Amino acid sequence: MPRKIQVDKDHGQKVIELFFKLFFSPYEYSLTELARELECSKQTIGRIVDKINYSLEGIKIEDFIKNRKRYFKIDKKNVPVKAMNLSQSEYGMLQMCCSFTRHLMGKETFDQAVSALGKSQVLIKDKKTISPKHFASFVPGTIDYSGHQQIIKDLIIAMENQKVCKISYQSVGNINPKNFYLKPLKLFSRDDTIYLHAQMAKDPGKMYKTPKFDPLLAVHRMEDLKITTTSFEYPENFSFEEAFNQTFGVMKEDLFQIRVEFEGYAAMHVKERIWSTDQTIKEIKDGRIELIFTASSYIETLSWILSYGHEAKVIEPDWFVEEIHSELKKMHDLY
Incomplete structure (x- = not known):
């Protein structure tokens, strides 16, 4: 029942x-x-x-x-228009979301959001509002997106109108930026970084070759963006949840399963979070835990595990254990 x-x-x-x-x-x-x-x-x-x-x-x-x-x-043309009121709690949630994302939006966009919140106060039933002074965001170590406001706005326009973009992108390891023709699908944030998930589009005058993985670009590394007149059809079966929120790692490469033991602070931190939808967490003894999860990015997984220092130990797969040994040797030689 x-x-x-x-x-x-x-x-x-x-x-x-x-x-x-x-x-x-x-x-x-x-x-x-x-x-x-x-x-x-x-x-x-x-x-x-x-x-x-x-x-x-x-x-x-x-x-x-x-x-x-x-x-x-x-069709809302014939639907009677009624006053839509905000509750004090709803307005407070908007204030909180605005404050939490301030460092991602940049001053211009943040000021627009604050202005919109100010205008929406007239919709509050009892006219009482929750002060924004209750909320803040931690800024050190974050990216300044002030110089990328126009690129973000253009990406939104391109996604809304389903237009191919020509993007000049400065990737890590390349001396000069490269140009790409992309179908922009989704802007999202992860660890205070804004990314664009896209599909490759045909570069005019060149043979098109289907890539193994869809492009993932960090917005702050985009140096220029032009919206073309070429339209594209949004992929019917595309699901951001299925593409990104199932496994560990923002970069989507070949999947692998990994088993790691954690102790101390690391154990407490790890068991409070979801790392992949298929994860299992098992209590061992002496406060230690075993985490088994699926990852899609070798370099992100390696960096994440090393960030816990001696409180994290990879059990399997064997090839990943060897990678940990190799990285630790390089770090030892460095010091």
Whole structure:
């Protein structure tokens, strides 16, 4: 019986999520997108749409075919406009998110966000607001994105309009920047660094060769960006969650599983976090733990384990243990 309640609750949440997504967004969404984002089948999306259309008077989810794909949207022209109030708690959450990302946005974008928050105060029911003085972000060691505000804005425009970009990029190890033609898919942050996940586009006048891995570019290493007139179609089955949030490492290379023992502070720090969705953490003895997880980036995994010093010990695979030995020898020789 408890299981049935949970199922009903999950279905109710999906109904609310789908309605809010369509009602508060000016965009249309494909059946595939909705099924992926709500983590359910396409048949379930159809049933939810039917339920909403049957239950709500004056609001109808339109269902249509475009480019041989099924899309949904709510036409809000005939929907009565009502005052949408913010609660004090909701406004506080916006203040907190704004403060936490201040160092990533740069002064110009941050000032725009603060201005938008100021304007939204009129929507608060009781007119009381939560002060931004309660929140802050730790800045030392972070990247200054002030000089990249226009590039970030142009990337957003290119993604919104699905336009190929020509990007001049200064990668690590190269003396001069290189030019790439890319289909920009997603901007995201990791460890206070903004990245662009993209797909390669054809360089005019050159033979196209499909890369083994999709490009991943650090925005602060972009020296120039031009939006071209060439359009691209957003990949229907692309899921950022599946591409990036399943395994350890922002760089996506060949996957490997690794087993590591931690003790002391490292053990406490590691067991508080999720490193890959398939991870297992086992208590050993004397406060030690064993972590087994999947990684996609050798260099990131190596650096991460070494950052714990003597409190981390790789058990397997053997080839990774040898890499640790080699790196420690280089460090020993350096000192």
